[in-house]
Amino acid sequence: MKMHNPPHPGEVLKELCIEPLNLTVTEAAEALGISRKTLSAILNGRAGISPEMAIRLGKAFDTSPESWLNQQMQYDLWQAEQAVGNIEVKRLSVA
Amino acid sequence: MKMHNPPHPGEVLKELCIEPLNLTVTEAAEALGISRKTLSAILNGRAGISPEMAIRLGKAFDTSPESWLNQQMQYDLWQAEQAVGNIEVKRLSVA
DNA sequence: TAACCAGTAACGTTATGGGTTACAATCTGT
């Protein structure tokens, strides 16, 4: 039932992009055109990947913005499912 | 180059879910457990699909929350790409 | 020791989701 909680995209960013290239947070932030604080927040899971940030990451690391936003979506969805236990919604489908 | 602007998920929701079932906005909002105003905003493209809303839509219409969030992601990404013309980002990839 | 690096707290700005209430316009059925 795919019950594994998805990693925060910031972790992936750190482990797959920043660390392999031996980049400091300061350097990376500068290259991305954002503040050191903002990147730090992302890397430490205290901020999500915004659409604009996904574009920046895509350009910097030559990846697709969608891949970043997809990870973020999986993460957010998981969080939301945990947060709201069972919402009361009437079924409206034909089934 | 896939230069078509993605439809707002609200349009899709209206055309594929609300209208086919002959639901009024008021009824649908009530069934979803949200305010009429909130649903109206979504249907008219003035609000996006939040993760929690995607869960509600998934339960109500027996669809996957991911499908709604995916549409929202495509829409947001396209908007962001239009908004920020060309952001200045240094390339950090190995290539 | 001095320089750099990272996390983070404090503060402000802007944007967005969501709720309630209320009003005006439009259907719709009797």
Next chain:
DNA sequence: ACAGATTGTAACCCATAACGTTACTGGTTA
């Protein structure tokens, strides 16, 4: 034509979140 339902939307409130600057603190290293 009149009454009720339906809808968009404005006004106002609240909470959250992204982003920035400044500044402090602790750790690492040349």
